[in-house]
Amino acid sequence: MLTTRSVGIIGMGHVGAHVASALLSQGLADELRLCDIDEKKLAAEVQDLHDALLFHPYNTKIVNCGDAYEELSGCDIIVNAAGNVAASSTDRDGELFCTTDICRTFAERVAGSGFAGIWVNISNPCDVIATEIWHLTGYDPSRIIGTGTALDSARLRAQISLACGDVDPKSIDAHMIGEHGFSQIAAWSPATIGGVSLSRLALDYPERFAFDHDEVEELARRGGYVAMAGKRCTEYAIAAAAARIVAAILHDEHAVMAASTLMRGQYGEEGIFASLPCVIGKNGVEQVFELDLSEDELAGFHGSCAHIRENIARLTWW
Known part of the structure; x- marks a missing residue:
């Protein structure tokens, strides 16, 4: 039928x-x-x-x-x-x-x-x-x-691509996690290009793959406001991110992408929505992945979740 x-x-x-x-x-x-x-x-x-x-x-x-x-x-x-x-x-x-x-x-x-x-x-x-x-x-x-950090993760991959001599962003696996906002962080520890960790590539091929992580992370974090400054809105990229999630649902793809989902104990966080890599299919979020984070990254994720809670606490319905 x-x-x-x-x-x-x-x-x-x-x-x-x-x-x-x-x-x-x-x-x-x-x-x-x-x-x-x-x-x-x-x-x-x-x-x-x-x-x-x-x-x-x-x-x-x-x-x-x-x-x-x-x-x-x-x-x-x-x-x-x-x-x-x-x-x-x-x-x-x-x-x-x-x-x-x-x-x-x-x-x-x-x-x-x-x-x-x-x-x-x-x-x-x-x-x-x-x-x-x-x-x-x-x-x-x-x-x-x-949509959470789906778009921010795309921005991160785009900036890594530029920093690494225009490596195809689709070959890069890296995620921004936490809040879709300025408190989000890049999960550098598990990031790879072609299945090889960025840290390994930086050691083996420093002329191409060694770059300033903090600078690239901040470019990704602030990318939307480059568009905002010039045309007072963002539209193409966020619409494409939303359409990608819609496609994953309608086609039951079981696609893995960063998205905002309810925290149910990941890294000890619960009761709020925040972004981590999710498996998305016809029933919505099927699974949430916990990445191997460094201590600094884990602290950054907790700080980002705390900011989400601070915003929620400002509302009368909470």
Whole structure:
């Protein structure tokens, strides 16, 4: 029996609109159900996406759902991209109060409508919002996935690539972990290129693979704000990261990527969402990997989790 792959998107600003476009260009969804409280903006995006269908691989049904969040109940995946990008112009924590307030306008309505799919959260602070969705809905936390440091890990690999003479980033296995924010850290100890540790490569081929880890880590950590400084938003890369997670779910790939998931005792952390490498498939997060971290890296991860908790403690629902 044929099944319809349906993806809902809440928030059709810069990021939500680009997620929709990425899903169309990759042929990932048979149906898009789109929500936004700005009627004119939503109508404009629906029109533009419809006009582009001829140039995408498959026809897709695109539905304007306005703010009728209950109409997302039959979706396989709901992507939350609702927020106020201007508030995060200098720090992802800047959206803390507005995005959590926005989330309260729809999360329980979606859950009450009978939604049984998977949440993919983009909205910042990503880990806080993912934790809030869990608390508001009582949903199975393995079926709530934050994009988390998926994008930050891509930025880290891109910077390592540049530092190592343009080695293909796809050949690099390295992750940013912890918060999707300035407290995130690079897990250098387990990082490899082609299965060989970076530390070994730096010893054997220093002319190519010895580089300043702190500098590269900071470039990755601050990469989004290079884009922010020039165009007041980030859109292409985060939309691509979200689409990658959607693809892993819809295709049941069991793909391993950094993502924000509920901590259930990893490194002694629990009760909050934070990023570690996750196995992602049709049921959401299937497994979470604990990396072999140095003492400094482990301390950095705990510090990052502490910052997530500090943000949560600022909210009235906690």
